[in-house]
Amino acid sequence: MEQQNEEKIMEFYDACTELQNAKLILADAKIGKILKCVTSSGELFAAVGQCLVNFNFESEFRKAQVQKDSASLYFALPNDRSKLVALVFSILSACDTHQLDLHSFIKDFFTNDSDDMSYGFLNFVHKVVFPFRDVLCAMVGVGEIGAVQEETECDDEECEVCQDDENEENEYDVVGSFFADVTTILTRIKEVVKDDLKTKQDRKEEIFITIDALFQAIEFGSLKMMNALVISLYYLLKPVKSVRFYKTELEERFAKFYGQLED
DSSP, X not given: OOHHHHHHHXXXXXXXXXXXXXXXXXXXXXXHHHHHHHHTOHHHHHHHHHHHTTOOHHHHHHHTEEEOSSSOEEEOOOSSHHHHHHHHHHHHHHHHTTSSOHHHHHHHHTSTTSSOHHHXXXXXXXXXXXXXXXXXXXXXXXXXXXXXXXXXXXXXXXXXXXXXXXHHHHHHHHHHHHHHHHHHHXXXXXXXXXXOTTSOHHHHHHHHHHXXXXXXXXXXXXXXXXXXXXXXXXXXXTTOGGGHHHHHHHHHHHHHHHHHHHO
């Protein structure tokens, strides 16, 4: 594994681990950091993307809600590694975009019928986030996270500055092209959904709102916002057969973009 890839995976591992030390009120930012680590790593993003293929979030989310006795529920992750990764990633994404209320989710499944939300949050981290962390790292070939040696700095300072300038220019071109391509794909999706007679109006409105928010994220140049919103868009578009081609094209364009950043 290349050193840069290992560093990205270490960042993801550490972001998951740090969540146990966070306050529940600050969990949104920490979860956003975990998702950013996944989407900024070519290997992690590809692994999660593969797990999401043909994954039914609503169905698996219901299956994970296990009846312990006549009154209470508890949350049990699937044994299948691919479904586990897809389910937890979807939950974190839904929390990040506020489609799933984290406080209610924790209270319902992780507080053991008590009012101790701090305990519930820690319980959630250890029973949901940590298994996700460990399984995803194993999927990309990292069993144990070790320290990464620092790269040797270039002795020629002038050469290093020139190289940095060149890298910044190349990165700007990559990002600009990415924004343009995504805008084109999203515009086409919006047009197709608008004319889709099989899609209910409320679903259309949700799709349009999400796409408009993505346009704003592109305008602001916010990759973090785009990463969160596009996951929501994937789920909204899942039952819309008329845009399957464009949905796949969008997924591939995101994967290509983060692959270019890794190069």
